[in-house]
Amino acid sequence: MKQVSRPQADPLPASGRGYRHVCPHCAQPLTLHDLRDGDQGYWCHPCGCGHRAGDPPAQALQPLPQAG
Secondary structure, X not given: OOOOOOOOOOOOOOOXXXXXXXXXXXXXXXXXXEOOOOOEEEEEOOOOEEEEOOOOOHHHEEEOOOOO
């Protein structure tokens, strides 16, 4: 019998608004750069690693503290 698969919940928010981009390895803030192919990417200068802006790992997004 064939099992019905449920759609997986996306671990990333629909928008990056309200989140800060940090390195998943060292938790330092990432800087946004334009890439040669016209896309954008985030880069960690201390670690020397990064990811494309449209494909962040889930650990790279941390909620901003709520002002209030």
